[in-house]
Amino acid sequence: xxxxxxxxxxxxSSIKQVAAASFIGTTIExxxxxxxxxxxxxxxxxxxxxxxxxxxxxxxSFATFAVAFxxxxxxxxxxxxxxxxxxxxxxxxxxxxxxxxGTFLIGCLPTFExxxxxxxxxxxxxxxxxxIALGGEWGGAVLMAVEHATPGRRxxxxxxxxxxxxxxxxxxxxxxxxxxxLPQEQFLAWGWRVPFLLSIVLVGVGLFIRLRIxxxxxxxxxxxxQTEAQRPLLDVIRDQPKTxxxxxxxxxxxxxxxxxxTVFALSFGTQQLGIDRTTMLTGILISAALGFLAMPxxxxxxxxIGRRPVYLGGAVxxxxxxxxxFWALETKMPILIWIAFVVIMNTAHxxxxxVQGSYLxxxxxxxxxxxxxxxxxxxxxxxxGGFAPLIATALLAAGGGSPVYVATYLTGMCLxxxxxxxxxxxxxxxxxxxESPQETGVFAGxxx
Numbered sequence: 001x002x003x004x005x006x007x008x009x010x011x012x013s014s015i016k017q018v019a020a021a022s023f024i025g026t027t028i029e030x031x032x033x034x035x036x037x038x039x040x041x042x043x044x045x046x047x048x049x050x051x052x053x054x055x056x057x058x059x060x061s062f063a064t065f066a067v068a069f070x071x072x073x074x075x076x077x078x079x080x081x082x083x084x085x086x087x088x089x090x091x092x093x094x095x096x097x098x099x100x101x102g103t104f105l106i107g108c109l110p111t112f113e114x115x116x117x118x119x120x121x122x123x124x125x126x127x128x129x130x131x132i133a134l135g136g137e138w139g140g141a142v143l144m145a146v147e148h149a150t151p152g153r154r155x156x157x158x159x160x161x162x163x164x165x166x167x168x169x170x171x172x173x174x175x176x177x178x179x180x181x182l183p184q185e186q187f188l189a190w191g192w193r194v195p196f197l198l199s200i201v202l203v204g205v206g207l208f209i210r211l212r213i214x215x216x217x218x219x220x221x222x223x224x225x226q227t228e229a230q231r232p233l234l235d236v237i238r239d240q241p242k243t244x245x246x247x248x249x250x251x252x253x254x255x256x257x258x259x260x261x262t263v264f265a266l267s268f269g270t271q272q273l274g275i276d277r278t279t280m281l282t283g284i285l286i287s288a289a290l291g292f293l294a295m296p297x298x299x300x301x302x303x304x305i306g307r308r309p310v311y312l313g314g315a316v317x318x319x320x321x322x323x324x325x326f327w328a329l330e331t332k333m334p335i336l337i338w339i340a341f342v343v344i345m346n347t348a349h350x351x352x353x354x355v356q357g358s359y360l361x362x363x364x365x366x367x368x369x370x371x372x373x374x375x376x377x378x379x380x381x382x383x384x385g386g387f388a389p390l391i392a393t394a395l396l397a398a399g400g401g402s403p404v405y406v407a408t409y410l411t412g413m414c415l416x417x418x419x420x421x422x423x424x425x426x427x428x429x430x431x432x433x434x435e436s437p438q439e440t441g442v443f444a445g446x447x448x
Contacts, residue, residue, distance in 0.1 A: 019145050025137075044064070087219055088370065089213065136374065243372065261344060261345060298314075303428060
């Protein structure tokens, strides 16, 4: 009895270490990625597109923001393919290096005033590198946690790398807010660069942690039995195209709402409504901090009642909250703005994002899991969050400054996720070592 208990304790300890490593690694990756979104909303329009109309400058800045989302599926496909063949851990080290170096170099970029058109071109190149890196990193980080987890706890531990997103958002926003408090002239001259340059320190920490964790048991077992796929990317596209489509659709609500709320709303609130920048950033900080609690709670709940009901509930709630969120912003009252951030992010969004890692991973078998989960997730990022700030800004202009079209757009994307989640199979009781649900069961209206 003691022997069994000791084995379980050792296994649990190992899982906690892996989950912590996944959390810290993804925090660093998302810190790098989200810095760009904040800078795109607040300063890049002035520094890299200074001679445009302010609205056009913002559109141009958000267009460079969207570039990374176009690149993310390529990163997901590339690193997913080699992650299914060579292992999850190796890909995580490579992607962390790519992201950190790219972010550091953004902080070194000359502005339009110094080198003209070359400045935004270099910005786009580095943003593309960020996108490729994050596209490959997400799947590996999630699989490290999910494939190490014991049955019945995959939802909880699968939420840990997801917590890296609000942690990275919190850290990036906090650092950016500190330097944004500088006098405007100093902030535009050098203050905005410091958060990007600090990334190189975080990369060193992340590498130290990721090099210490072991490869996942599922991949190790597959490698030892020599049953790994030789063409995992092609295999998953051929064998599970419907599953990829559903995974893509399941990301729309969470991804669009996140970037509309944390990127577009930041620009809309400060530039169109005249809300103090600190008020908006504080709302983001509060909701990001609460995400530390909300996401693992929803992940644990999905271990008890299933992935579908939790995820579906979050998507429905996102659709219902789209209009009220903008109504709260238009009051310009800080307390109502902060409540709006918390409600839409920490209930609707986190119910989806906290469950997403385990849910998408469980839809695919071990041989193609990295490729399938990454491709579905990153395609959802392209059609969802990647263009969300750009589309929302264009819709705001079309609506004469009213956010009604933006809220309608957000509602529509949430309803697409409701449909995709309803059609997806339940997976929380599946054996992750076995092959994924067959394509014949995917459109069975929620049948396992």
